[in-house]
Every structure is written in C-alpha cells, then in structure tokens.
Amino acid sequence: MVGITTIAISFLIMIFIMLLGIPIASVMLVMGVIGGVLAFGWPLLDSTGPVMWSVMNDNLLTAIPLFILLGELMLRSGMADKMYGATALWLNRLPGGLLHTNIGCCAMFAATSGSSVATAATIGTVATPSLNERGYDKAQSLGSIAAGGTLGILIPPSVNLLIYGSLAETSIGQLFVAGILPGLLLVAFFMIWIIINNWNDTSSQIAEVPLSEKLRASTALIPPAIIFLVVMGSIYLGIATPTESAALGVATALVIVGIGGHFSIEFFGRCFIQTARTTGMVLLIVMAAFVLNVTLSLTGVAQTTTNWVTSLGLTATQLLLVLIVFYVLLGMFMDVLSMMVLTIPIAVPVVTAMGIDPVWFGIFIIIMCELGMITPPVGMNLYVVHGVRQDDGPFMDLIRGAFPYVIIMILFVLLLIWFPGIVTWLPRTMYN
Numbered sequence: 001m002v003g004i005t006t007i008a009i010s011f012l013i014m015i016f017i018m019l020l021g022i023p024i025a026s027v028m029l030v031m032g033v034i035g036g037v038l039a040f041g042w043p044l045l046d047s048t049g050p051v052m053w054s055v056m057n058d059n060l061l062t063a064i065p066l067f068i069l070l071g072e073l074m075l076r077s078g079m080a081d082k083m084y085g086a087t088a089l090w091l092n093r094l095p096g097g098l099l100h101t102n103i104g105c106c107a108m109f110a111a112t113s114g115s116s117v118a119t120a121a122t123i124g125t126v127a128t129p130s131l132n133e134r135g136y137d138k139a140q141s142l143g144s145i146a147a148g149g150t151l152g153i154l155i156p157p158s159v160n161l162l163i164y165g166s167l168a169e170t171s172i173g174q175l176f177v178a179g180i181l182p183g184l185l186l187v188a189f190f191m192i193w194i195i196i197n198n199w200n201d202t203s204s205q206i207a208e209v210p211l212s213e214k215l216r217a218s219t220a221l222i223p224p225a226i227i228f229l230v231v232m233g234s235i236y237l238g239i240a241t242p243t244e245s246a247a248l249g250v251a252t253a254l255v256i257v258g259i260g261g262h263f264s265i266e267f268f269g270r271c272f273i274q275t276a277r278t279t280g281m282v283l284l285i286v287m288a289a290f291v292l293n294v295t296l297s298l299t300g301v302a303q304t305t306t307n308w309v310t311s312l313g314l315t316a317t318q319l320l321l322v323l324i325v326f327y328v329l330l331g332m333f334m335d336v337l338s339m340m341v342l343t344i345p346i347a348v349p350v351v352t353a354m355g356i357d358p359v360w361f362g363i364f365i366i367i368m369c370e371l372g373m374i375t376p377p378v379g380m381n382l383y384v385v386h387g388v389r390q391d392d393g394p395f396m397d398l399i400r401g402a403f404p405y406v407i408i409m410i411l412f413v414l415l416l417i418w419f420p421g422i423v424t425w426l427p428r429t430m431y432n
Contacts, residue, residue: 143401331372
C-alpha cells in the first residue's frame with residue numbers, strides 16, 4: 001500500500017497537469033497506467049483492456065447518450081421558447097418579474113435535459129431578449145440564469161448523477177429520487193432571494209394577464225411535463241431501469257417533435273452530431289476514470305486515505321465541513337466532470353467509513369459541483385451565459401450576479417448536513 005504523502009503528491013501533480021490544459025481523460029489514463037506499471041510492472045496492463053471493454057459495455061452508461069439526445073431534441077424543437085413564455089405569464093407579477101421565470105424555466109428544462117450547460121445556454125438564449133427589452137439589471141438577470149442552470153445536474157434525470165452512481169456503485173434510482181426534494185427546495189430558496197432583493201421594485205412587472213390567456217399559454221408546459229412523467233414515473237414505479245426510462249423519454253420526445261412538424265434531415269443531423277460530440281467526451285472521461293480506479297484499488301489508495309482520515313479523529317460533520325472548503329477551492333479551477341472523476345473514487349470510501357450515506361453524499365457532491373459552475377475563474381455556466389448575452393457588457397456582471405447564489409448554495413449544503421433527511425427521506429420511503 002502506498003503512503004499518504006505519495007497519494008497527496010500524485011493528486012497535486014494531476015491537478016497541476018489539468019491546469020496546464022491537458023485533457024482530463026488523457027491525464028487520468030496516463031496516471032493510471034504509469035502508476036500501475038510503477039507499482040506492479042507491465043503485467044498490470046493485461047487488466048486494462050478488460051476494464052475498458054467492460055466500461056464500454058455497461059448498460060447503465062447507455063443512458064448518458066440517451067439523456068443528452070433528449071435534451072437536444074427539446075432544445076432544437078422550440079419547446080424551451082414556448083415554456084419560457086408560458087411560465088412568464090404565471091410568475092412575472094412577483095417582485096423580480098422575469099427573474100423568477102429564469103429560475104422556473106431552468107428547473108423545468110433541467111427536469112428533462114439532465115445537463116447544466118444545456119440548461120444555461122438554452123434559457124439564456126431564450127430569456128436575454130426579453131430581459132434586455134424590459135431593462136432588467138444585467139447582474140441580476142444574468143446571475144439568475146447562470147445559477148438556475150446549475151439545477152440541471154441536481155434535478156433528475158441528471159447525467160452527473162448517473163456518473164456518480166456508476167463510479168460509486170450506488171443505486172441510480174435512489175439518487176434520482178434523492179435529488180427531487182433538494183432540487184425543489186433550492187429553486188424555492190433562489191426565488192425567495194429574488195423576492196427579498198426586489199421587494200420594492202415594481203418597474204419590471206407587467207399588467208395582470210387574464211386567467212384564460214394563462215391557461216391557454218400553459219399548454220406549452222404539457223410536452224415537457226409528459227416527458228418528465230414518462231422518464232421519472234417509469235423509474236419510480238419500477239417498470240423500467242434508468243437506461244430504459246431514458247429510451248422511453250427519447251421515444252416520447254420524438255413523438256412530440258413529430259407532432260410539432262420538426263422532422264427533417266437537417267434537424268436530426270444537428271441533434272445527433274451534437275449528441276455524439278458530447279457523449280464521446282463524457283464516456284472517454286468515464287473510461288479513463290475506471291482505468292485509474294484499477295490502479296487506485298490495487299495500490300490501496302482508498303484504504304490508506306480512509307485510515308489516515310480516521311486517525312485525525314474528525315467527526316462526520318467536521319469532515320463534511322472540510323470537504324465543503326475543499327470542493328469550493330477545487331471548483332474554482334476545475335470543471336464538474338474533472339472534479340467528480342478525480343475525487344469520487346477516493347472520497348466515497350472515506351465518507352462511507354465514517355457512516356455517511358453514499359446516496360446523501362452523492363447529492364452533496366452534485367451541489368458542490370454546481371457551485372464550481374458559477375465560481376470564477378473556471379465557472380462554466382458563467383462563460384456560457386456571457387456568450388449568449390446580447391451585448392458587450394463586462395464579465396464582472398456575471399460574477400456579481402451569481403455571488404448571492406453561491407452563498408445560498410453553501411448555506412443550503414449546511415442545511416442538508418444539519419437535516420440529512422431532506423435527501424434521504426424520499427428514497428428510503430420509496431425503496432424501504
């Protein structure tokens with residue numbers, strides 16, 4: 001077994017190489033092979049091929065391209081535009097007006113797309129013209145879109161929860177169920193902040209719309225609601241696995257897209273090409289992570305780290321507080337996938353040894369990764385929203401607008417530590 005000093009040095013070397021811009025998949029694959037060869041010699045490579053083959057033949061990972069395709073179909077068929085307009089009619093009378101629509105639409109799009117970047121890009125493209133036309137504060141409007149976009153990896157179905165479940169060998173169904181209540185509460189907290197921050201500002205509100213018009217426009221919410229019910233309902237009722245539910249979701253979306261008259265070679269070409277690009281990137285990283293995990297397992301890294309953390313005498317709460325600081329700092333310099341595949345193989349054995357529920361910890365990690373998406377200098381959602389805004393304003397607008405949501409999410413994580421039942425109650429109830 002390797003020592004804790006060797007583990008720390010290797011971890012820092014990996015982070016340094018990643019910061020140089022080397023692709024994360026290449027870094028993990030090279031480190032896994034070199035580390036294994038140095039520890040056990042060239043015969044270790046005989047086990048690398050079977051690992052890569054088994055990963056690529058894992059039925060669970062088939063859900064990743066399916067959920068990515070589902071998001072592409074929704075994005076390019078115009079569902080998001082109609083969803084935004086309908087939601088605005090119901091929420092724009094609240095203090096903050098369309099800022100609530102940003103959060104609400106991000107939550108609804110997240111419930112079918114499973115991707116934070118896709119959510120931020122889609123809602124940002126749809127929302128910014130209306131926000132600019134009505135003179136909303138740039139920082140507030142852009143910050144709400146960037147923060148709302150992070151809900152894409154928390155509210156199920158979530159590609160990142162699939163990756164966590166695969167790496168941590170945890171039930172995907174339980175993870176999906178566990179993300180519902182925290183996701184809805186985070187939406188509520190975001191909206192409460194918007195109300196408080198805009199309590200005396202009524203300039204952005206518009207005249208009340210008749211109920212009949214609201215109900216007529218709300219028909220645009222039916223297609224995403226149907227897709228969500230098909231995907232999540234099939235999982236909750238136990239009639240489909242996550243992979244099968246993803247396929248059902250895609251089939252449902254295809255029917256809706258066909259009814260909407262979007263069937264064309266050009267339409268499907270854009271959807272399939274972008275899905276292939278995203279899927280290739282994600283699965284290459286996952287495969288490299290499993291190769292690295294072989295080396296970590298054979299060299300006893302997880303056990304050494306667990307013994308070292310246990311020897312510190314930290315309680316579970318103290319350990320989680322340390323991890324909050326660790327992930328906040330890591331999220332400033334690394335993207336979500338890099339953070340997950342680099343830390344999950346080491347962190348999960350440690351926290352489970354401390355008596356922490358791996359399902360609860362999965363939601364904890366996802367929220368901390370959400371933080372990384374809106375913290376500079378590598379906050380992906382900040383750059384995505386900045387790229388779709390329709391003016392040449394400063395990037396500082398995004399940082400100022402997103403900062404309050406960073407504080408809210410840190411406080412929310414502390415709330416989950418204090419009341420873990422917020423995460424565990426629903427999966428324990430449904431899965432006994």
